[in-house]
Amino acid sequence: MEPSVTDLRHLQHGNxxxxxxxxxxxxxxxxxxxxxxxxxxQRFPWFVDHWTGMDGFSCVVAxxxxxxxxxxxxxxxxxxxxxxxxxxxxxxxxxxxxxAVSEVMVRPSWRKQGIxxxxxxxxxxxxxxxxxxxxxxxxxxxxxxxxETWGYARVGEQQPFADSPVYAVMVKNLRD
Numbered sequence: 001m002e003p004s005v006t007d008l009r010h011l012q013h014g015n016x017x018x019x020x021x022x023x024x025x026x027x028x029x030x031x032x033x034x035x036x037x038x039x040x041x042q043r044f045p046w047f048v049d050h051w052t053g054m055d056g057f058s059c060v061v062a063x064x065x066x067x068x069x070x071x072x073x074x075x076x077x078x079x080x081x082x083x084x085x086x087x088x089x090x091x092x093x094x095x096x097x098x099x100a101v102s103e104v105m106v107r108p109s110w111r112k113q114g115i116x117x118x119x120x121x122x123x124x125x126x127x128x129x130x131x132x133x134x135x136x137x138x139x140x141x142x143x144x145x146x147x148e149t150w151g152y153a154r155v156g157e158q159q160p161f162a163d164s165p166v167y168a169v170m171v172k173n174l175r176d
Contacts (some may be wrong), residue, residue, distance in 0.1 A: 006064070008122050013057035013075075021048045023061065023068045030107045040163045051075060051102050060122040062106070062115050070106035072119035074099055076129055088156065096130035099174070104134075120150060130175050135160070135167035144168055 011020065028044045035041050051057055051073060059073035077098045101123065106115045124132055136144050138157060148154075152170035159166045 101134040
């Protein structure tokens with residue numbers, strides 16, 4: 001039987017249920033099972049704590065019945081500290097507020113069903129910022145191409161941590 005996702009649950013800073021962070025960690029461990037010996041992937045719980053503690057944090061979790069199968073999350077960036085500011089990109093409306101999409105992740109058994117697209121769309125649907133920004137590993141051209149179909153444009157590259165991959169900085173105008 002083909003898995004099907006019927007439930008998208010929205011959560012935000014201030015109303016996260018007990019055990020929520022562990023759900024994200026477990027989905028990540030499944031999604032990156034073949035890469036969990038990499039110290040960068042082993043630090044994912046730190047990133048979860050960092051992001052879930054941010055004001056404005058929001059998350060959408062996809063469920064197949066009671067099984068969490070994927071999520072998308074992020075938070076607004078502090079003015080003047082946006083990732084795209086290190087690039088030559090200049091939004092056509094001058095200074096813009098930015099929502100950072102930190103993660104879009106789907107467990108392997110549920111991939112290729114449009115779940116990532118649904119999660120991403122649900123995450124950004126209610127956002128009031130002018131731009132969305134995300135980072136994508138430059139060695140994953142298929143993922144970069146997917147984000148381009150969602151309206152993102154590559155505007156530069158950065159390596160935020162010494163042990164992290166080099167990422168393409170991708171920006172999407174939310175006010176078009």
